[in-house]
Amino acid sequence: MSTQEAPPRGSWPLAAQYVARWLDQRDRVDTLLEKMPSGLSPSDRARCQHLVYGVIRHYGRLESEISRLVVHPPRFATRAVLFVAGFELIEANNSAEEEGMVAKIVHHAVEQTKTLASPAESRLVNAVVRKLAPLLNKESPPKVAQANELADYYSHPEWMVKRWLVQYGAENTRKLLEWNQTPARACLRWRDASALPPDFLTATEWPGYFEIGAGRWSDVEPLLKAGQVYLQDPATRLAIELLDPQSGESVLDLCAAPGGKSLLIADTMTAKVPGGQIVALDLPSPRIDRLKENLAKITGVEVALVQADLLEGFSEVLKEHKLPTSYPAVLLDSPCSNTGVMRHRIDVKWRLQEGDFRKHPKQQLALLHAAARFVGPGGRLLYSTCSIDADENEKVIKAFFDSRAGGPFKLEKSVLSYPWATGHDGAGVFLLRRS
Numbered sequence: 166m167s168t169q170e171a172p173p174r175g176s177w178p179l180a181a182q183y184v185a186r187w188l189d190q191r192d193r194v195d196t197l198l199e200k201m202p203s204g205l206s207p208s209d210r211a212r213c214q215h216l217v218y219g220v221i222r223h224y225g226r227l228e229s230e231i232s233r234l235v236v237h238p239p240r241f242a243t244r245a246v247l248f249v250a251g252f253e254l255i256e257a258n259n260s261a262e263e264e265g266m267v268a269k270i271v272h273h274a275v276e277q278t279k280t281l282a283s284p285a286e287s288r289l290v291n292a293v294v295r296k297l298a299p300l301l302n303k304e305s306p307p308k309v310a311q312a313n314e315l316a317d318y319y320s321h322p323e324w325m326v327k328r329w330l331v332q333y334g335a336e337n338t339r340k341l342l343e344w345n346q347t348p349a350r351a352c353l354r355w356r357d358a359s360a361l362p363p364d365f366l367t368a369t370e371w372p373g374y375f376e377i378g379a380g381r382w383s384d385v386e387p388l389l390k391a392g393q394v395y396l397q398d399p400a401t402r403l404a405i406e407l408l409d410p411q412s413g414e415s416v417l418d419l420c421a422a423p424g425g426k427s428l429l430i431a432d433t434m435t436a437k438v439p440g441g442q443i444v445a446l447d448l449p450s451p452r453i454d455r456l457k458e459n460l461a462k463i464t465g466v467e468v469a470l471v472q473a474d475l476l477e478g479f480s481e482v483l484k485e486h487k488l489p490t491s492y493p494a495v496l497l498d499s500p501c502s503n504t505g506v507m508r509h510r511i512d513v514k515w516r517l518q519e520g521d522f523r524k525h526p527k528q529q530l531a532l533l534h535a536a537a538r539f540v541g542p543g544g545r546l547l548y549s550t551c552s553i554d555a556d557e558n559e560k561v562i563k564a565f566f567d568s569r570a571g572g573p574f575k576l577e578k579s580v581l582s583y584p585w586a587t588g589h590d591g592a593g594v595f596l597l598r599r600s
């Protein structure tokens with residue numbers, strides 16, 4: 166969508182425009198949806214996001230069925246209509262009045278095409294969406310765990326499914342695929358110790374974490390602004406529970422942006438008595454603005470923000486800022502493949518490449534070596550990822566202990582969260598202690 170073009174009215178045509186943009190340019194979906202018009206009602210906003218997410222989540226299956234029906238791919242505006250209608254058909258599969266629903270979906274897609282593309286193209290849409298309905302309907306989950314069939318049905322790249330079959334086995338791979346294809350529940354952490362959470366927040370089984378009631382987003386926004394809540398999956402707690410930051414300590418939070426874990430560290434440190442210091446580091450980038458905003462919500466702990474590269478001269482930067490170079494607690498929340506959070510980050514599966522599973526571990530090991538230099542005698546080093554891949558978790562830790570730098574450390578504890586088992590995001594967290 167060009168910036169001059171007026172956004173279309175209504176969630177459906179707007180979703181179709183975002184889908185057209187995604188099909189054409191493969192923008193990151195969160196960046197794309199940040200541009201939603203501010204005047205959009207909360208329900209239109211939610212519906213638009215639901216449709217765009219639905220298309221991207223089911224992209225593989227939709228693409229393969231649509232390309233069977235159209236010989237020459239139509240332009241992106243028309244293809245987007247086919248994809249959005251296709252996702253509606255997948256959703257309708259679970260609906261009791263499915264037959265009536267299909268007719269409605271076809272009619273609506275045809276009408277939308279007249280304004281989003283052209284009356285001539287609406288004839289193509291009519292024919293394709295009608296034929297698409299039984300194709301998307303007839304499929305049920307494959308009985309045998311063949312990588313290609315699982316990949317087609319659950320819309321994931323085949324190489325990724327093969328990787329998971331090797332690491333997790335057939336049953337868990339199927340559970341993971343199902344998990345990723347289910348819309349994520351919206352969770353937040355209640356931060357305000359002086360007030361009780363409002364009724365529209367439903368407690369989860371993880372203390373402090375709540376689910377946001379449907380259609381209550383506008384009620385959450387003021388709480389977010391006031392710093393009373395932070396949008397966060399319960400998996401985040403794993404790293405901080407293991408690090409166990411204490412009041413009065415100096416904590417070095419490496420790879421801190423946008424600051425979700427910095428806030429949790431601060432809230433944990435100040436739970437009983439205020440005091441202590443957090444030094445938060447990240448690379449100079451636009452992410453720093455969000456980190457600054459979040460760090461500003463911390464009270465009861467001194468906070469220093471450092472923009473630098475952990476792999477290049479960070480020690481000198483700390484000295485320049487007159488900050489300690491040795492800490493009792495260091496968190497390294499490393500960049501990773503995000504395979505544990507694919508339910509939220511729905512486009513990750515289409516961006517990842519097999520080579521990323523060689524690239525990430527190299528970077529993670531380099532960061533871990535760099536982080537280890539700032540851990541004081543007897544201090545803790547917490548390595549954390551939101552990946553569930555062994556190459557980015559156990560194998561990085563093993564490579565660290567196989568190197569000389571691992572000598573003074575021992576592994577005290579680790580937790581691997583697999584979404585199908587824990588019911589929240591995936592993560593790998595490892596607590597190392599220096600002698």
Ligand SMILES: C[S@@+](CC[C@H](N)C(=O)[O-])C[C@H]1O[C@@H](n2cnc3c(N)ncnc32)[C@H](O)[C@@H]1O
Pocket residue numbers: 419420421422423424425426427446447448450452473474475476498499500501
């Ligand atoms: C998983 S994110 C961190 C999330 C953050 N801890 C939170 O809870 O909100 C990884 C971060 O590592 C940062 N990063 C990557 N390489 C870095 C480096 N060499 N030095 C410092 N930060 C780095 C990225 O900019 C990114 O913000």
